[in-house]
Amino acid sequence: MAKPENEITWRDLEVGIVVNEPGNASVYCTGDWRSQRPVYATERCIKCGTCYIYCPDMAIKILRDGYIEHDLYYCKGCGICAQECPTGAITMVEEEE
Amino acid sequence: MATRVGMEVSIAAAEAVKQANADIIAAYPITPQTHIVEHLSELVNDGELDAEFIPVESEHSAMSVCAGSSAAGARTFTCTSSQGLILMSEIVYAVASLRLPMLMILANRSLNSPLSIWNDHSDVMSVRDCGWIQVFMENGQEVYDHVFIGFRVAEDRNVIIPFMMNIDGFMLTHVIEPIGLLEQEVVDRYLPPFQPLYRLHPNNPVTMGAFGPPILFTEAKKAQDEAFNKTMPHIIKAWQEFGDLTGRYYHPIETYRTDEAKIVIITQGSLGETASIGIDMMREEKEPVGLVKIRLWRPFPFAELREAVKEAELVVVMDRAISYGGPGGPLAGEVRSALYPQESRPRVANFIIGLGGRDVAPEDFVQMVQQAKAQPGEWYEIYGVRE
Amino acid sequence: MDEYLDRLNIYASRLVSQKEYFVPGHRACQGCAEALALRLVAKTLGRNNIVACATGCMEIVSSPLPLTSWKVPWIHVAFENAAAVASGIESGLKALMRKGRLPRQKINVMAMAGDGGTSDIGLQALSGALERGHNMVYVCFDNEAYMNTGIQRSSSTPFGASTTTSPAGKVVPGQVTWKKNMPEITAAHNIPYVATACSSYPFDLMEKVKKAADIEGPAYVHILSICPTGWRIPPQLAIHAGRMAIETGMFPLYEVERGKYRLNIDLPELRPVEEYLRFQGRFRHLTPELIEKIQQRVREEYEKLKRKVEMTNED
Known part of the structure; x- marks a missing residue:
């Protein structure tokens, strides 16, 4: 996306309002919706990937070594990863902490 | 160059759709449009026209199928009347805003109630502001010719707006008139294959029909209005070139x-x-x-x-x-x-x-x-x- | 830990492709298991997939101009016509490939809609598309009400649920009709493949979507899509809620492949429905009598389903 939406003129729009930058919504930060953040304890992680598969916001990355990383740019803080983690390796803490 | 034959206008319209080499025909039967789609299904089932004929379950789906097929890059034709137009009108508006070119023949018929299968123009007037190019045809020759002109204008990269032909139900659809038919070679010279600006294909994954928040909706409508206001010279050019090829000139x-x-x-x-x-x-x-x-x-x-x-x-x-x-x-x-x-x-x-x-x-x-x-x-x- | 999730392999999650075709930055609510289901569906169908999307939550959250969450070709036209638009795309591609104007390749066409866009306003277009036999996958993301417009009841809302148009009142206890059985309605079209799925069972879901795409002809996948906002549950319980729906028999996971029924998770004993209902705000008002009524219905429906499994698998 070249311009912020309040600067887009009618001339900037594609024919038929087609959006021809696939997946450009990934510039949009949903991380600031969060009131709780996930805290990840590597030592308890068994690398099962359960958190990864259940994340509705694609905010968990599986690293090459099998451990995971939260992408706080997108994480909305829903807490599914903490709830579903079989070993309690993820806990949710208040964002202001 | 052209042969002149006596033909029912509906049949002439269908023959023109065949000569235009349409890819998709989606339609639901309604009097007095039926002869056109009946003849088209014959042409498809006899192998004379290589197209998909999609016998949908309603006009709403007819226009929706047309939206999908035009978005996929296929030359798209449909045909309806009266109540059918009203039922599909939600999508008639949508395809214009989505800038999906296609050709529709509207066999004009009155609207209920009381039920009447006969002709007037109350159907088309209900979608007057829908954003389609709309023409009224006076005789069978105009109908036949405008199938080519309609596809050509709708698909023109300078236009990309659907095209609606109004032909009076029964008064025109069901009469036999002498029609000057065009050689296929003339049609092919006039009407190049459809080259969509955007199409739904994995090679260029576009998003069509995105949701318009208030900050952009007005810009979207302005863009549509501007595009529509620029169509006139291209319509006139399409008529001019048709006349140059066939000797039959049309004007607004x-x-x-x-x-x-x-x-x-x-x-x-x-x-x-x-x-x-x-x-x-x-x-x-x-x-x-x-x-x-x-x-x-x-x-x-x-x-x-x-x-x-x-x-x-x-x-x-x-x-x-x-x-x-x-x-x-x-x-x-x-x-x-x-x-x-x-x-x-x-x-x-x-x-x-x-x-x-x-x-x-x-x-x-x-x-x-x-x-x-x-x-x-x-x-x-x-x-x-x-x- | 879910006892069924890992029946394949505890590391199965890591074997799944990390590529996403429905990308982050989408604006679904916290804990939206419909977005999760969509993510899994898009992931399974991969690059060569064209999506016709009905109006609804997933449409709104994924395509606010000038942004799109889609990495595959995608179109939205209206609410009730996803199946018809997909029919047009499928037919258009077929004609163009046959006529040599597009290179021949396998491109999946997917239609998607919510429960309203499927079981209510889109039912006719869906029935038409299934009957005509288009080679496409129709996915219903069923969150059991019109969530996008503010949690109004649909024909897919379960009995007893309180919604904004079936509120739990002093006289009427919420939704008074039973959930419309869309999988059975689609199966009655004798299409080659019908399945139910839930994002709480991601591998089962992905296997089914893959099968639906591989099968020639129309396929229908009905996904229970937990909506924390509309069901009034804490977002972190979205996966748990789906699990309870299956384990109580409220939403059995099954397939109908060329007329043969198969229960994918066949529980020797169902959990009491109360375990599903009690933590959801939409069911909070239910009396023990109403819960018993639901329990009976679930038992009967589950038995019916088991009989279909037996009947269609007899030699």
């Missing part, structure tokens, strides 16, 4: 005996031929009457209309639909808008005629002109009604 409006005409009748569609007989009768009586036939309904040819009636003192507009609580008929409203900016403008009388298949004879035009002359002021009247 046609005039008949408007030379020194102090009174001008305005019609749309197949009534033009009847009206011209009425004009001849009046001219015999030295009545200075001429006829203006409006072929291009959207975009409306404001300048051409002003030019055509510039000598007139009285304009008698023949509408075939009612705009309840409005100006009378929708065509009269448009004519008055066209004339309003002029310092001196003719008086406009408005008759609503031919509703639900009511016959209109040449003599009726004579009578309406007499009444319009005698009755001063701007008014409208439903003509020929039993009191």
Whole structure:
């Protein structure tokens, strides 16, 4: 996306309002919706990937070594990863902490 | 070069769709559109036209299938009437905004209630503002020719707007007329294969029909309006080139005996031929009457209309639909808008005629002109009604 | 830990492709298991997939101009016509490939809609598309009400649920009709493949979507899509809620492949429905009598389903 939406003129729009930058919504930060953040304890992680598969916001990355990383740019803080983690390796803490 | 054969106009339309090498035909049966789609399904099932004929479960789905197939880059045709148009109208608007080119023939028929399968223009007037290019056809030859012209204009990279042909139900769809058919080679020269600007394909994964928040919705509509307002020269060019290839030239409006005409009748569609007989009768009586036939309904040819009636003192507009609580008929409203900016403008009388298949004879035009002359002021009247 | 999730392999999650075709930055609510289901569906169908999307939550959250969450070709036209639009795309591609104007390749066409867009306003277009036999996958993301417009009841809302148009009142206890059985309605079209799925069972879901795409002809996948906002549950319980729906028999996971029924998770004993209902705000008002009524219905429906499994698998 070249311009912020309040600067887009009618001339900037594609024919038929087609959006021809696939997946450009990934510039949009949903991380600031969060009131709780996930805290990840590597030592308890068994690398099962359960958190990864259940994340509705694609905010968990599986690293090459099998451990995971939260992408706080997108994480909305829903807490599914903490709830579903079989070993309690993820806990949710208040964002202001 | 061309052969001239007697043919039902619906069959001629279907044959033109075949010659245009349409890829997708999606339609739901409704009188009086049926002969067109019946013949097309025959052409497909006999292997004469390589296309997918999709016998959908409703007109709403017909137009939705057309949206999908046009978005996939296929040359797309559909055909409906009356209630069918009303049912699909949600998607008729959507495809225009999505800028999905396609051709639709609307076999004009009145709207319920009471149910009537016969002809008037109340169906098309319900989607007057839908963002399609709209033309009214006067005879079978125009219908046949405009299948090619319609696809060509709709798919033109400078246009990319769906195209609607209005042909009067029964009065035109079901009559046999001599039609000059084009050689395939001429069609192919005039109508190149459809090359969509965007298509749904994994090689370029576009998003079509995104949601428009208030901060961009107005810009989206402005873009659509601008695009529509730029279509006129491209439509005229398409007509010109068609004429150069075939010798049959078309224009936004046609005039008949408007030379020194102090009174001008305005019609749309197949009534033009009847009206011209009425004009001849009046001219015999030295009545200075001429006829203006409006072929291009959207975009409306404001300048051409002003030019055509510039000598007139009285304009008698023949509408075939009612705009309840409005100006009378929708065509009269448009004519008055066209004339309003002029310092001196003719008086406009408005008759609503031919509703639900009511016959209109040449003599009726004579009578309406007499009444319009005698009755001063701007008014409208439903003509020929039993009191 | 879910006892069924890992029946394949505890590391199965890591074997799944990390490529996403429905990308982050979408605006679904916290804990939206419909977005999760969509993510899994898009992931399974991969690059060569064209999506016709009905109006609804997933449409709104994924395509606010000038942004799109889609990495595959995608179109939205209206609410009730996803199946018809997909029919047009499928037919268009077929014609163009046959006529040599597009290179021949396998491109999946997917239609998607919510429960309203499927079981209510889009039912006719869906039925038409299934009957005509278009080669496409129709996915219903069923969150059991019109969530996008503010949690109004649909024909897919379960009995007893309180919604904004079936509120739990002093006289009427919420939704008074039973959930419309869309999988059975689609199966009655004799299409080659019908399945139910839930994002709480991601591998089962992905296997089914893959099968639906591989099968020639129309396929229908009905996904229970937990909506924390509309169901009034804490977002972190979205996966748990789906699990309870299956384990109580409220939403059995099954397939109908060429007329043969198969229960994918066949529980020897169902959990009491109360375990599903009690933590959801939409069911909070239910009396023990109403819960018993639901329990009975679930038992009967589950038995019916088991009989279909037996009947269609007899030699």
